[in-house]
Amino acid sequence: MLESIITSKTRRNLLVKFFVNIANKGYLNSLANEFGESTNSVRKELNNLTSAGYLVKKAISNKIIYSANSKHPLFNVLQSIVRKHLGIEEILNNILNKIGSIDKIILLGDYAKGVDSGVIDVLIVGKNINKNFLKHIKPKIEKEIKRKINFLISSSLKSVDGLIIFQ
Numbered sequence: 001m002l003e004s005i006i007t008s009k010t011r012r013n014l015l016v017k018f019f020v021n022i023a024n025k026g027y028l029n030s031l032a033n034e035f036g037e038s039t040n041s042v043r044k045e046l047n048n049l050t051s052a053g054y055l056v057k058k059a060i061s062n063k064i065i066y067s068a069n070s071k072h073p074l075f076n077v078l079q080s081i082v083r084k085h086l087g088i089e090e091i092l093n094n095i096l097n098k099i100g101s102i103d104k105i106i107l108l109g110d111y112a113k114g115v116d117s118g119v120i121d122v123l124i125v126g127k128n129i130n131k132n133f134l135k136h137i138k139p140k141i142e143k144e145i146k147r148k149i150n151f152l153i154s155s156s157l158k159s160v161d162g163l164i165i166f167q
């Protein structure tokens with residue numbers, strides 16, 4: 001979806017990184033390593049996104065740390081677009097009302113960190129979760145969003161690092 005609108009792979013990676021989860025932060029070298037891109041291409045896009053006001057930067061120690069600008073008027077729109085691009089909203093729409101009593105849905109792993117790796121780990125916390133429905137709907141969602149999904153089910157939640165997408 002974003003490929004046709006934003007042709008720069010580096011810019012797409014940065015938007016996904018910073019707008020899927022407001023807590024995500026990064027600095028030039030770590031982002032270049034994470035994306036497998038040159039520091040020059042990442043620097044150029046960081047500067048463009050910062051100049052446009054989509055990202056903010058802060059000097060911490062000897063590093064410039066970048067993060068999403070949650071005060072930007074288009075923050076919510078960009079976050080929604082990124083989440084639609086990743087298929088997060090498709091997952092929610094397909095499972096929310098049909099699988100049981102859900103307490104929380106949490107993204108784990110790469111996607112919680114803003115890395116579009118192609119495999120989405122989703123933790124569903126609740127009671128009486130319909131595993132057969134999940135098994136049935138999984139291939140349909142994967143085909144629609146063009147990514148693999150791993151559903152994990154738990155009846156209770158212990159401390160988990162991830163991005164809560166439903167509560």
